[in-house]
Amino acid sequence: MTIKMGYAAIALALALTGCVAPAQKNTADTQTCKTDNQMQQTTLYFGMSRPAGKDITAQEWQQFVDRDVTPRFKDGLTVFDARGQWLGNDGTVAREQSKALMLIHGKDAQSETNIEALRGIYKSRFAQESVMRVDQPVCVQF
Numbered sequence: 001m002t003i004k005m006g007y008a009a010i011a012l013a014l015a016l017t018g019c020v021a022p023a024q025k026n027t028a029d030t031q032t033c034k035t036d037n038q039m040q041q042t043t044l045y046f047g048m049s050r051p052a053g054k055d056i057t058a059q060e061w062q063q064f065v066d067r068d069v070t071p072r073f074k075d076g077l078t079v080f081d082a083r084g085q086w087l088g089n090d091g092t093v094a095r096e097q098s099k100a101l102m103l104i105h106g107k108d109a110q111s112e113t114n115i116e117a118l119r120g121i122y123k124s125r126f127a128q129e130s131v132m133r134v135d136q137p138v139c140v141q142f
Contacts, residue, residue: 033139040107042115045084045132046122049096056126061099068121069101072114078102089129104140 048056069077080100088094101118105111119131 037139037141038107039104039138039140040111041136041138042103042105042111043134044101044103044115044119045082045134046099046101047084047086047094047096047126047128047131048098049094050127051129052127055097060126064122064125065101068118072118073103073105076104086130086132104138107137 046061048061050056065077065079078101080102082098082100083095084098085093085095103111103115115133119133122128122131
C-alpha cells in the first residue's frame with residue numbers, strides 16, 4: 001500500500017509541475033505609474049508571544065501602536081491579525097499569534113529611520129528575536 005501511495009504522490013507531483021506559471025513582472029504597470037503615485041509598502045510582522053512569560057496583550061499592542069507607530073506614521077496604517085511560524089535561533093519552530101502592520105510611505109531616509117526604530121523598540125520592549133520586514137514598491141492613488 002505504501003509503494004502505491006508513493007507512486008501516486010510522484011504522479012501527482014509530475015502532473016502538477018506545469019500548473020504553476022512563473023511570476024512575471026508587469027512592466028506596463030510600473031511604467032504607467034505617475035511619479036507622484038510611486039510609494040513604498042512596508043509590512044512588519046510582530047510576534048505576540050514573549051519567549052518567557054505571558055503573551056503580549058491587546059492593550060500592550062494598542063499602546064505600542066498609539067505611542068510608537070502613530071506618531072511616526074500619522075498619514076495612516078493598517079493592522080492585520082495573523083498567525084505565523086518561524087524557525088527560532090535555538091532551532092525550534094515557534095508558532096504564535098502575530099500582527100502584520102502595513103505602512104505606505106515615501107522612499108526616504110525619515111521613513112527608513114522610523115521603521116527601523118519601530119522594529120528596535122518592539123524587539124527590546126517585548127523580548128523578541130526579530131521583527132520581519134517586507135518592502136515593495138507600489139503605485140498608490142487616493
